[in-house]
Amino acid sequence: MNVTNVATTPAREVNYAPRVFDLATTPLRDLNQALHQIADGADEPAWEVLNPKGSHAVAAGVDQPITIEVRGSVGYYCGGMNSKGNITVHGSAGPGVGENMMSGSIVVKGDASQYAGATGRGGLLVIEGNASSRCGISMKGIDIVVCGNVGHMSAFMAQSGNLVVLGDAGDALGDSIYEARLFVRGNVKSLGADCIKKEMRPEHLAKLRELLDRAGVKGVKPEEFTRYGSARTLYNFNIDNADAY
Amino acid sequence: MTYHNPPTTPRRSATFDEYTMSEIRRAAATGIYDIRGAGAKRKLPHFDDLLFLGASISRYPLEGYREKCETSVTLGARHATKPIELKIPITIAGMSFGSLSGPAKEALGRGATIAGTSTTTGDGGMTEEERGHSKTLVYQYLPSRYGMNLRDLRRADAIEIVVGQGAKPGGGGMLLGQKISDRVAEMRTLPKGIDQRSACRHPDWTGPDDLEIKILELREITDWEKPIYVKIGGARPYYDTALAVKAGADVVVLDGMQGGTAATQEVFIEHVGQPTLACIRPAVKALQDLGMHRKVQLVVSGGIRNGADVAKALALGADVVSIGTAALIALGDNDPRWEEEYQKLGTTAGAYDDWHEGKDPAGITTQDPELMKRVDPVAAGRRLANYLKVMTLEAQTIARACGKNHVHNLEPEDLCALTIEAAAMAGVPLAGTSWIPGQGAF
Numbered sequence: 001m002n003v004t005n006v007a008t009t010p011a012r013e014v015n016y017a018p019r020v021f022d023l024a025t026t027p028l029r030d031l032n033q034a035l036h037q038i039a040d041g042a043d044e045p046a047w048e049v050l051n052p053k054g055s056h057a058v059a060a061g062v063d064q065p066i067t068i069e070v071r072g073s074v075g076y077y078c079g080g081m082n083s084k085g086n087i088t089v090h091g092s093a094g095p096g097v098g099e100n101m102m103s104g105s106i107v108v109k110g111d112a113s114q115y116a117g118a119t120g121r122g123g124l125l126v127i128e129g130n131a132s133s134r135c136g137i138s139m140k141g142i143d144i145v146v147c148g149n150v151g152h153m154s155a156f157m158a159q160s161g162n163l164v165v166l167g168d169a170g171d172a173l174g175d176s177i178y179e180a181r182l183f184v185r186g187n188v189k190s191l192g193a194d195c196i197k198k199e200m201r202p203e204h205l206a207k208l209r210e211l212l213d214r215a216g217v218k219g220v221k222p223e224e225f226t227r228y229g230s231a232r233t234l235y236n237f238n239i240d241n242a243d244a245y
Numbered sequence: 246m247t248y249h250n251p252p253t254t255p256r257r258s259a260t261f262d263e264y265t266m267s268e269i270r271r272a273a274a275t276g277i278y279d280i281r282g283a284g285a286k287r288k289l290p291h292f293d294d295l296l297f298l299g300a301s302i303s304r305y306p307l308e309g310y311r312e313k314c315e316t317s318v319t320l321g322a323r324h325a326t327k328p329i330e331l332k333i334p335i336t337i338a339g340m341s342f343g344s345l346s347g348p349a350k351e352a353l354g355r356g357a358t359i360a361g362t363s364t365t366t367g368d369g370g371m372t373e374e375e376r377g378h379s380k381t382l383v384y385q386y387l388p389s390r391y392g393m394n395l396r397d398l399r400r401a402d403a404i405e406i407v408v409g410q411g412a413k414p415g416g417g418g419m420l421l422g423q424k425i426s427d428r429v430a431e432m433r434t435l436p437k438g439i440d441q442r443s444a445c446r447h448p449d450w451t452g453p454d455d456l457e458i459k460i461l462e463l464r465e466i467t468d469w470e471k472p473i474y475v476k477i478g479g480a481r482p483y484y485d486t487a488l489a490v491k492a493g494a495d496v497v498v499l500d501g502m503q504g505g506t507a508a509t510q511e512v513f514i515e516h517v518g519q520p521t522l523a524c525i526r527p528a529v530k531a532l533q534d535l536g537m538h539r540k541v542q543l544v545v546s547g548g549i550r551n552g553a554d555v556a557k558a559l560a561l562g563a564d565v566v567s568i569g570t571a572a573l574i575a576l577g578d579n580d581p582r583w584e585e586e587y588q589k590l591g592t593t594a595g596a597y598d599d600w601h602e603g604k605d606p607a608g609i610t611t612q613d614p615e616l617m618k619r620v621d622p623v624a625a626g627r628r629l630a631n632y633l634k635v636m637t638l639e640a641q642t643i644a645r646a647c648g649k650n651h652v653h654n655l656e657p658e659d660l661c662a663l664t665i666e667a668a669a670m671a672g673v674p675l676a677g678t679s680w681i682p683g684q685g686a687f
Contacts, residue, residue, distance in 0.1 A: 061465065100390060119448055138389070178439075
């Protein structure tokens with residue numbers, strides 16, 4: 001499978017060197033504060049972070065349309081609450097990458113730990129490797145594309161948005177799901193409570209095509225996926241459904 | 246001669262009392278547990294079981310109205326560059342838009358602002374009503390993350406990570422379909438009219454080590470400006486307080502089992518968690534053991550009703566108290582003026598707690614546009630401000646009588662207890678004795 005990353009393309013032409021922050025010599029706080037102090041319309045679209053070495057909260061709370069290349073692996077909550085930023089992690093990401101993301105994009109070149117994209121409200125999160133358990137937990141509008149597999153309880157209580165998995169999904173996919181849409185190309189070990197297989201209609205194929213294109217995934221057809229979503233039987237409490245939980 | 250056996254008086258069971266039997270019949274008929282609002286209604290050891298000793302020969306009182314008794318408090322100076330400054334040691338607890346109407350949230354903001362204190366959002370995001378009308382607003386960070394967004398996080402004055410609440414330590418939120426209006430549904434990203442049971446556990450962290458990293462992230466996002474509170478239910482106050490402090494909290498909010506909820510199972514409200522009175526001393530002990538008492542502020546809530554309760558909580562070591570149910574009553578909740586309508590709902594003023602049904606005659610716990618018109622946010626806000634000022638004045642009156650020039654100078658030595666239980670829980674002597682039961686490890 002050939003994955004090229006359109007999301008990392010800068011929003012506009014850059015004709016000068018990116019601002020470089022080396023976390024081996026500069027405190028994390030300085031990096032994040034510098035990112036937050038970018039004024040609207042400022043000409044600082046390209047940033048580079050060196051030696052993250054598993055640091056937590058790298059590029060958390062970005063709210064400008066900038067491009068950030070993180071050269072290495074990060075700890076918890078990289079790109080947390082990201083708004084408009086385009087972040088690429090050239091390594092793997094710890095728990096909660098892109099948690100509560102508002103918009104923009106985050107691409108993880110390696111694997112991601114638990115709760116990738118948790119409660120995300122918008123934007124695109126691409127995991128080029130595998131994502132661990134609870135990927136897309138409680139997602140609220142984000143689009144997540146995982147090129148490998150996802151672990152158990154992925155899309156738990158997922159409210160809105162799309163989760164695309166090119167590989168397999170673990171146990172209890174989409175448990176207690178609301179209105180999010182799940183597309184899995186490989187096998188699903190088991191479905192969670194109230195999550196069912198659904199018909200792939202033309203609008204779903206079109207949406208999936210768009211998501212794959214945005215994520216830069218080539219050589220994969222939407223028709224290879226199965227769609228899953230809510231049976232909506234648990235939306236209003238009924239005592240006779242109590243054993244479903 | 247005929248002899249009649251004397252009849253015995255019909256005897257009701259103490260175990261199967263009237264309420265218990267009605268609940269069995271209700272469960273049998275409906276097949277669902279009882280859900281209601283408010284906090285524990287059973288009789289519990291509480292602040293009423295404590296008394297102040299007042300001044301005597303060994304300590305002299307301060308003159309009321311002449312000698313100053315300060316009430317101001319600063320929260321969050323441990324790590325935050327913009328700590329919270331309050332004029333009074335009483336705040337408004339987190340209550341969600343969704344469970345409360347927009348006008349009720351606005352009234353809370355107005356009242357708190359007049360009185361010089363803070364309000365708190367809830368499990369439904371931040372509304373313009375409360376941000377606009379609250380000078381100081383604490384933004385709750387809840388497991389559901391409904392309405393959570395970067396802009397609101399940055400325009401909050403403090404962030405409160407909610408781990409638990411007194412009415413239901415270990416339980417999540419609940420908002421039933423009747424109250425999921427279009428506006429509420431949009432803020433929560435949920436379909437209209439569904440029963441919404443929000444998560445009890447945060448989606449992206451578990452345990453004290455993760456919490457430390459979560460706090461770091463929130464500080465990084467807000468550039469270390471805003472105080473980070475951690476709210477816990479009254480479950481294991483010593484350890485939870487210690488772990489919150491260890492994780493980096495600026496403020497610990499501790500909610501005992503009398504603390505209210507918008508909607509939770511009755512069995513949860515009445516049978517899980519500890520009374521507020523039992524929670525304060527262990528939490529204070531944890532702060533003292535870590536050398537953090539008065540550095541990390543302790544906010545206590547759950548059944549605070551008057552200035553005496555405020556003074557007693559502070560004397561036991563709290564820095565601030567917080568009110569929810571009492572604030573709603575000040576706005577007009579359960580007011581006898583709506584008695585006729587309470588009767589139609591099968592209840593009576595003072596006992597109405599079906600807040601989840603959205604039919605509140607007082608217009609507070611509802612999303613019904615007609616009912617919520619009954620709350621005039623300006624007038625209700627004024628009532629709340631009056632009430633907050635009265636409570637403060639009452640607490641000052643007691644503090645002066647104990648010879649204190651700041652309400653924070655009240656101390657356990659100013660108190661005695663009326664019952665053995667209260668003496669043990671509060672760690673103060675039983676009245677007329679020097680006996681403090683239950684001393685030893687918490």
